[in-house]
Amino acid sequence: MSITKPIVVGVDGSAPALDAVRWAAREALQRRLGLHVVHAWGMPGIHYGSGVPLPASVFDTLEQDATRVLGEAVETARSFAPKLSVTGEMPYEPPVPCLVERSRTAGMIVLGSSGRGGFVGMLAGSTAVGVSAHGRCPVAVIRGTEHDGPIVVGVDGSAVGEPAIALAFDEAAEHDAPLVAVHAWSDFEYDSFHGSPHYFGDTDTFAEEQQRLLAESLAGYQEKYPDVPVERVIVGDRPRHQLLLWSERARLVVVGSRGRGGFRDLLLGSTSQALIHHAKCPVLITRGG
Incomplete structure (x- = not known):
């Protein structure tokens, strides 16, 4: 885009x-x-x-x-x-x-x-x-401070989120900045005692699926923007938490208006809402789907 x-x-x-x-x-x-x-x-x-x-x-x-x-x-x-x-x-x-x-x-x-x-x-x-x-x-x-850091984009594998990836690559190319693609795959609530999310199942297989999802989401864009250095981050955490942490050092955070976990009629998802209210750097929100 x-x-x-x-x-x-x-x-x-x-x-x-x-x-x-x-x-x-x-x-x-x-x-x-x-x-x-x-x-x-x-x-x-x-x-x-x-x-x-x-x-x-x-x-x-x-x-x-x-x-x-x-x-x-x-x-x-x-x-x-x-x-x-x-x-x-x-x-x-x-x-x-x-x-x-x-x-x-x-x-x-x-x-x-x-x-x-x-x-x-x-x-x-x-x-x-x-x-x-x-x-x-x-x-x-x-909002916040525009740090001398990367463009950060939240990736969730949804069609709604694809315009955010396209625009993030374009922003990185325009401003000669590196790109960090963050895929936080857990939306589970944190354990109140240990501070870690729970996932019941084959975690190794699930992690491999998340790596494949991120790779597929970025496919084509790195070929289109060969001069944009890309760092891939996959972490078991809530997306809004990870992106808020990255906003403390990012030049810009780019997200879709709602993700794959959102309801169809919900115009702003919890992640974009959290960034609008709490991010430490400018936020760019895209629409899609």
């Missing part, structure tokens, strides 16, 4: 949003794409008092604030990457449906992990979670 359409970054005036702008600007510049900044500031249903529409003066103040937020974000992008083509818009629409709609024609949506409208103690904002669940293109949630 290669990103060929413009990158869209959603902003709300918060510091995490400006971090997302800088990350998106660098990604767009690296890929020679345009950057489109969106500040969706509409909140239908908000009234002053009981059923009384907002006074015009309040609406004007909100519009002026929206203009300031968009202008600051666009200027941040242009200052960070002067040669980058940057456009912007401030539609009076709720952020999640607006950005989901933009995702239909975007190559990637980029968001800060939390915004100024979030609740204290909330690790990821509702916009990041909502767009990650419903977006039609890859969604990057910029």
